[in-house]
Amino acid sequence: MNTGYILQRLFSTLIVIFGITFVVFMIIQLVPGDPARVVLGVAASEENVAALRERLGLNRPIWEQYGSWLSELAQGDLGNSLVTGQPVLEQILQRLPATLVLATAGLIVGLLIGLPAGIMSALKPHSPLDTTTSILSQIGVSIPDFWLGILLVLLFSLTLGWLPSQGYTPFSQDPVDWFRHLILPALTVGIISGSIQTRFNRSAMLEVLHQDYIRTARAKGLREALVVNRHALRNALIPIITILGLQLTALLSAVVVVEVVFSWPGLGRLTLEAVLDRDYPLLQGAVFTIATLLALVNLGTDLLYAFIDPRIEYA
Numbered sequence: 001m002n003t004g005y006i007l008q009r010l011f012s013t014l015i016v017i018f019g020i021t022f023v024v025f026m027i028i029q030l031v032p033g034d035p036a037r038v039v040l041g042v043a044a045s046e047e048n049v050a051a052l053r054e055r056l057g058l059n060r061p062i063w064e065q066y067g068s069w070l071s072e073l074a075q076g077d078l079g080n081s082l083v084t085g086q087p088v089l090e091q092i093l094q095r096l097p098a099t100l101v102l103a104t105a106g107l108i109v110g111l112l113i114g115l116p117a118g119i120m121s122a123l124k125p126h127s128p129l130d131t132t133t134s135i136l137s138q139i140g141v142s143i144p145d146f147w148l149g150i151l152l153v154l155l156f157s158l159t160l161g162w163l164p165s166q167g168y169t170p171f172s173q174d175p176v177d178w179f180r181h182l183i184l185p186a187l188t189v190g191i192i193s194g195s196i197q198t199r200f201n202r203s204a205m206l207e208v209l210h211q212d213y214i215r216t217a218r219a220k221g222l223r224e225a226l227v228v229n230r231h232a233l234r235n236a237l238i239p240i241i242t243i244l245g246l247q248l249t250a251l252l253s254a255v256v257v258v259e260v261v262f263s264w265p266g267l268g269r270l271t272l273e274a275v276l277d278r279d280y281p282l283l284q285g286a287v288f289t290i291a292t293l294l295a296l297v298n299l300g301t302d303l304l305y306a307f308i309d310p311r312i313e314y315a
Helices: 005-027 037-041 046-056 061-075 088-123 128-142 145-159 173-211 212-220 223-233 235-255 258-260 265-278 278-308
Strands: none
Touching: 005 173, 005 278, 037 235, 046 258, 046 265, 088 173, 088 223, 088 258, 088 265, 088 278, 128 173, 145 173, 145 258, 173 258, 212 223, 212 258, 223 235, 235 278, 258 265, 265 278
16 A cells, blocks of 8 residues: 555645544534533522633633643643533543444444345346345345333343343443343344344445346356455455445434433443533543444544555555
């Protein structure tokens, strides 16, 4: 892979992250409510509120506040929570692994559903199998994630009693119980992700299967499995990898609803708690972390193209 291109993409990603800091900071300033009033309560006097605003630096010009926050951010300091007083970075690092585990598990479940379903549909277009797969994928795309999560809880937890309905157990404490708590949230995220992947994987495979080199490979008498796996699937990996990258970014930013349904202690739920508590430093840090993760996933997806397809020349 071209080293110059890697450096260029890293630099552009840093520019994007810098832009994220500006957008996140300015959007948080538009959230209604006074952080000082939230901390002290509605019964606090104006003098106490003014004193706390001065101590927090909220009475300074907004550009000065942004510069101060950016300077602290460069040193790895996201400030302290207005509600708990704990460092924001510490709270984010406590919640981040749970979100990454859930998003990754959901992506794997989606891949296990979407890749074979998409390939089989593309190999037999307009067949009963293709029609059934298309209908099921459309249902999966249309159903809300919170509703699917509730249905899974009703079936597997309340009716069958096989799996826990809510909660989280650290892997280091009990790996088996950790996995049992992970199954339902991962299925909720993965079924919807797999439905989306099925539609895109089918389109990518159909496009490749109509290429001349596929017809040539079949004319040579190669086994169909060899044609599909070595020739068709490898050349369809670029759009498939693109969809996986987009799905991962979507999962990282959208698992908040699933985390609330299953009481999963992730970053999405932490963000919601910060919104409800008007904890602006925590909300600011959580949104910045999620946005930065999305930028890094997009960077990784872009760099992965060259390893998947050596024909790609980066200049």
